[in-house]
Amino acid sequence: MVKVLDTKEKGSDVNLATYLLFDGFRKEYEMAVIISNDADLVEPIRLVTKEMHLPVGIWHPHSLSPPWP
Secondary structure (H helix, E strand, C coil), rough: CCCCCCCCCCCCHHHHHHHHHHHHCCCCCCEEEEECHHHHHHHHHHHHHCCCCCCCCCCCCCCCCCCCC
């Protein structure tokens, strides 16, 4: 048995949140779709939907089927 401790952070959640907000402020999209189960994205998504009034769809990546037909 081997114990592995991996403390590297890719920063992908921070990058996604940054561009979700940045592009939203610039009106670069009409709707965003997030494919993630990262709870760190809750606040950026809330800001985009409540303050910028832009819709955001969320799809859990481990779900059995996509949210579209």
